[in-house]
Each structure stands twice: as C-alpha cells, then as structure tokens.
Amino acid sequence: MAHFDPNARPFSHKWLNERLAIDTLEKVLAKEYWIPKNINFLWAMGMVLATTFGLLLISGIFLLMYYIPDTKQAFDSVNHTIMQEVGYGWLWRHIHGVAASIVFLIIYIHMFTGIYYGSYKRGRELIWLSGMLLFVTFSAEAFAGYVLPWGQMSYWAGMVITNLFEGFSSDFLGGHLHFPGLVEWIRGNYVPSQAFLGRFFMLHVVLLPLVIIGLIVLHFGALRIPHVNNQDGEEIDFEAEAEKWKAGLRKESKVIPFKPVFLSKDVFVLGIYLTFFFYLVFYHFEFAMDPVNFDPANPLKTPPHIYPEWYFLWSYEVLRAFPKNPGLIAFGFAQVIFFLLPFLDRSPNVAPANRRGLFKIWFWVLLIDMVGLTILGKLPPVGIYTPFGKAFAYIFIALWLILPFITKAEKPIGGK
C-alpha cells in the first residue's frame, strides 16, 4: 500500500518521493548503476553519441521553425532565411550540419571499440544488434536530412540512392528482381520532386527521430543486465563488487557507480569532444557542408563529381567496384554483414583483439580496408583508383567470409 503523508509540503523531496519514487529512480539509473573501473575513454563514446544526438535534436527544432519543405522555397528558406536572417539561424545550421557528420565518426569509433574488445558477445548480442539498428536508422536519417536543402547534391543524391531500389537489371533471373515501379513509388513521381521532398521531410523530422529515440532506449536497456565490458574482457561479479564499494572499499572494488564517479570522466571526455566540435562549427565546417550543395537543385544538370557524404563512402565503393548486379549483391552484403558479427565470431574469448591471435590481424586489416574504401569511394573511378577499389572491396568481403574459420581456430584464453 502506498503511503502518502498528508503533512508533506507539495513538491518537497518527500512529497515527490512518495509519488514518483525519485530516490529509487536515481539509485537504479545512476547511483547504483555499476560500471567497471577498468575502462578507458572509448567507453565514453556512448555518452558522446547521446549528447550529439541531443545537439541534433535541439538545433533541428530551431531549423524547423523557418524551413519550408517546398521544392521552390526550400533552398532559399535555408540559405537565405535561416543562414542570414534568423537570429543565430546560422549557428543552428552549422551545429546541425557538423553534428550530422561527426556523429558518424563517433559511431564508427564506438563500433570499432566494440569489435576490438569483443563487446558483442557473451550476453551483449542485443546491445550490438540494437546498436546496428541505430546505425542503419541514423544513416536513413542523415540521408533524408541531406535532401532537405534541395541543393544540387540533395537532388542528385536523391536520384541515385532511390534508383538503387530498382533492384537488379531486367535481364537478371528472368527480371523477377527488377522493380522499376518501386522507385517511382518511393519518390511519388518519376523524379525526385515535391512529393519526394515532402515525405523525406516527414521521415527526417518525425518518424525516424522517433524510431531512433526508441532504439536508444532499447540499446540502454540491453546494457543493463550484461553491463558494459572492460579493457580486459574480464567477467565481473557486479553484485559482489558493488557490495565492496558500498562498504567503503573504494580502492578494492572493481566497479564504480555511474553517478557521480563514472559520470565525472564522461563529462571530462565530453568537454574535450565539445571543444573540438565547436571549433569545427565555427572555423572548419566545409567538410560537413559540401559547397556543391550551395548550388540550387537543377534537374537538367548533374554536378561534375557526385559522391555521398563521407560516412557512406566505404559501402558506396563496394557497390561501385562491381558491375550492376554483383555490385548490388556486394552492397547488400556490406549493409547487413555487421549485424551478423556476434554469430560469425565463433570464439568464446571476450578479450581485446591484440590477445586474440589471428583476430588481431583481422581487426586491423578490416579497419585499414574500410579507411581505404572510404578514401577510394570519394575519388573518381579512373586510372589506378579502379583496380585499387576492386581489391579493397574483395578484401572486405573475404574478411567476413574467413571470420568464422579464424575465430573457430582461436585458442581459448585463460583456460576457460
């Protein structure tokens, strides 16, 4: 039975506690949410991501007040009204543009941290899967947002990416995997136009953000029981260690409470990150705001070089390395293969890659290969770049094909 003290002052701590259980809430979510002590700043990337998402949300709300989703007015509503007339409109746009680009850098760091330390196994599969869903949804969100200013890159990216949904060419497998109608359905027209802008506007400002928020909750929920991993992949008895902490054995306990101890480190890392972030916002934003997109959309003229934003380049290069049909298959492979990581890694070891024999080599080759694909994805497909692109794409696919074998052969660490 709930007990309500009739004498409690409204909105006093006690009053709130009786109604909202704020103390318990704080305890469960923060003060007694246990984090291993043995972690480094890479474990702050999750908070950095959450913060960056917050920045996107806030700046987006302000952009939304003057943005007009109309093919005739969108460009000027952004580049004239918001950038030059609205008080601090330029600030919101620069924050939004830079954050949309940098969020992917942090996502990739976050992902590769997970891969390096084996944080996708032994109870953490759902963390990984929900993370991958976040990656895919963020990608869709970023693409939809890129369409909105209706510049040359918006338009032509919209054209090219939606054309992917045509599927395989009509002479492949009797044409059963050829869907020309699907492209028009997605666009609501023969070409990207008002209908397309309207629906991508809806996706960008309502549907996908809702999905992302839901997925973030799921991601955090999936962390609760397995807890985060640590630098040595050590299996920690969190209950026992928490008891030690509560008994005042701060030094001996292997864990720390999220609030305030881990938080203080998170916030410090955030400080460094945000300093760098705002440096980019004020002084170095071109990388995130492509000059080509400051030319208004022109359906009668393709820009001389078209390329996706940097974070899509590696998969774009995998697509481009092959002729149309195999290219699509390779592209599809690249899109889903990271989802399967927890199941393709057949080794029971949860440990940093450098202690895992062949997996160590696998990790670094994958990283370098993806960096290579990213750079080649931006370069025009001429001369020496073409064979290099092919080679990197083959290596990418081969890496994933051999992963089950090299991990199967891996020796268990520490006699487990």
Add this chain to the structure above:
Amino acid sequence: MSDRRDFMGKVLGAWAGLGALGALYAAKRTWDPLPSVKAAGKTVVDVSGAKENELHTELWRGKPVFVMKVSPNDPAHKDKRLVQIGNDKFFVAIGLCTHLGCIPTYFPEKHKFICPCHGGQFNSAGEVLKSPPPKPLVIPPFKVEGTKLVLGEEGEQYKKLKAAGVVA
C-alpha cells in the same frame, strides 16, 4: 563522499548553467521577428480621391489600417485625434479592437464602429463609446506628405498627438 568532490561538481554545474543561459539567449533571438519583417514597415496611401464618411482599409505591417475622411456633420469632426491633410480632417487608426483584436465594422449612417466580437463601440475618431475596449483605437506612426499619408514614419502631426498622449 568528501566535500571537495561535491564542490567541483557544483562549480562545473554552475558553469554549464551559464552556457545554458547563453544558448537560451540565442534561442530567444531566433524567435525575434526577422529584420526583413521589421524593415518592410512602410506603406504610402494617396488620399486625394477620398470621399467623406467612406472607410478605406490599408494594410500596414500585416495589420488593417483605417483611413477615412471625416465629414463636418460627424459628431467626431472636432476630435483632437483626427489628422489634418490639406483642408480635410482624416481619421487614421489601426483597425484592430483594443479589447482583443477583432476588426470593428463601420456603420456610416451611425458614424460608429461596432466590434463583432464583444460589442465594443468607437466613434469615427476611434474614441471608445462602449466597453469592453479599454482604450481608443491606436494611431500608427504616420507622416503627411502633400496628399499622401506615409504609414510607419513619425511626422510632425504624429509627434504632436504622441506628446498629447492620445495615440494609443
């Protein structure tokens, strides 16, 4: 938990709060009317063809502005709020009721404005005849140039009316 540990957390929180205030200021500025809205605040009305007791409505800063040549047999003809243009007296006011902003309708035979929303009444100089409106209809900044009325600029007559405290 030692005090010092807590103390640094509080200092940091205060500093972050300062930053939040800065962000709030930027947010406030974002809600301000655009400079182009503020700059587009001038309307010129030529009153040379105006007929007595016939209400003319102009648009100034998006608001209706009443302009009417007041006939000498209108009881309000001597009102100090009227504007002298050439030999004629003109009624000039923002056509929004000072109660809650509806547009009053003019009844020429009665020389009266009646507000459709809550029944407020004004004479043809904009003075309140019947509440709820608390104040006369507001006179916008204006300037007389020959037979032209420039809305949005403060001329001699406007300044006099303002000094007399009757514009709003």
Add this chain to the structure above:
Amino acid sequence: MKELKILAVVIFFTGLVYWGVEPYAHSVMHKHVEGHNFVYDGKSDLEVLNEKVEEIKKSMASATDEKTKKAAEEELKKYENKIKDTKAFWAHVEKIAALKGNAANGKNAISACAGCHGIKAAGIKAPTDALTASKTYGVNPPDLSNAGALYDPKFLAAFILDPAHGAFVKKIAMPAGMGGSDQNIADIIAYLKSIAPKEITPKQAFESACGRCHAMRYAKWTQIGTVPKTKPNIKTGQDIEGLKFKEKVAEYQNNLAKYLGKLPPDLSIIIRARSEHYLATFVENPQSHLFGTAMPRVGVTKEAFEKVKTYLEEVGDSSKPKREAVGPWVLGFMIIFTILAYLWYKSQWKGLK
C-alpha cells in the same frame, strides 16, 4: 600513458580519412588553375590553348581509324592558328598600351560608342532601355561611367580593339574595330579613366561588372536592375506593377539565354558554393576552368575583383562577422568547462586505483 596511446590511434585514423576524402580527393577532382594576379597580357589565353593542343595530340596518338585522326589533325591546325593569332593580337595590344592617351580627344572619340552605350557620368543617356537592347544584342550594353574604375586599361585596349579576342569567347555582341585607330583607343581609355568615380562601392562593382548577366535574388537584384517596391491591390491581392516587372525580367532572361546558350546562374550564394581561388581565377579567365563557356572575361582589376568579392560575401555569407565574433566566446567557454570537468574527474577518482 595508455589512454593517450589509444587517443593517438584514433586521431591517426580520423586524420587519415579526413586527408583522403577532403584535401587529397579535392586535389584530384578539381583542376588546378594558376592565377595571373589580374594581369591581362594573353599569357593565360595561351596556356588554355596550349593545353587544348596537348589534349588533341594525345587523342591523335590514341586514335585508331583514319577518320578520327583526320578530324583531330584539322582541330590541331585550327588551334595552332589560334595561338598564332593570339600572340599577334596581344603584341598589338601592348603597342596600344604603350601610347599616351589624351582624355580631351577621347571625349570626341567616344561618340562612336554612344550608339549603343549610355555614359551617365557624361550626361549621355543609353539609346534604349535594357529590355529593348537585349532584343537586339542579346544583352544590355553597359553604361560606361564606371568602366575606367573597374577594368584594367590593358584589357580595355584589347577589348575595344577586338571584343571577342579581348574577352576570350567565341562570339560577343560588340563588333571589332569600333575604337578606330590605336591612338583613338588610347584616348578613349584615358577619357573613361578621367570620368570614372574615384571610389566605387562593392555593390556598384558587382552591378556594373556582373549584374547585366547575373541576377542576385538575395539582394533583390535582377539583370535589369533592382526589384522595385510594389504593392498589391488590397482587395484582390494582385500586384500588377510587380508582375509587369517580372515579365520584363523574364523576357530579358530569355533573350540573354538565347544569346549565351544558357542563363547565367544567380550569384546570391556563390561565395559558399565555390572557393575564393576558383572565383578569382574563373573571373580572370573563365575558359581556364570551363573551356567553351559563353561567359566573357570581364577584365576587372584586382581591386575591382576584391570589391566584387566583398559584395558576394555581404550578400551570400552575411553572418560571417557574427560567426567570427561568437566563435572565441564559445571556445573559451568550452575550454574552461573542460578544465573544470577535469578537476571534478580528478577529485572523484582520487584513491580509486
């Protein structure tokens, strides 16, 4: 320290990706054009033509069938003649440039120009309005009042001598030989200089040098002038004056597009769409970037280009001063935030390890 080592790895790979997709990729994608500091002496024209010759030679070497080879050979001959022409033309220009012009004589000589051009500064009105002129010539011939302040004297000599050659385009409305003798040309230039204003504003520089072909909607500028303030009829919402002006602009733009092959782009925000180096070298010699483009070299001096650029920035990136003013405050705030956070972190983690 371990964390610093990890940070170094993160920074290394981030930097590598950045270098690859930004500076390196752009250096591969965009042709590098060396500027000539707004000196007009035909050097940059010869560079463009020589490059073309190299290209043709290459295609000749790789051609397999006789027909393409023949065509390429003809092309080559054409360009080699062009190079000869260009050299001779600029040698002639040098001669004119060396002459001392007499402004008083120029005042008489310029009457030859007044058939098409107005010169407000000298009280000479344009023979027709912009739209009518565009019907005849495709474009409105400029008023010459500012010419002496905007354009390089050597360029003016080249242009008056032979406009297509001076502007380095295939065709141009103004015919060659209008300036008469070499001395006459020198006199006209001296006269234009004598009537030009001492100080020219960025807005004037843009409108005179670029504004007859390029609109700039963020500054309410059209090819035939500033959009007039008009008022719609309060009862119908129709703005007939405004529509009439729009119609005139539309007609002018159609004439212009017919003359140039396409409508030159609106320049409202070109300052963010192209780099400064691109803009400078493009204005100096459009052919160096877009071979075959209909845009003529306009021949602005370095100072006049700086003015134009200032205006492009005022209109296309007007929040830049604000951005530069706010930046240091935000960064300063974040640095102090980080220091305080570090102290908090240190105090919380004391005695943990």
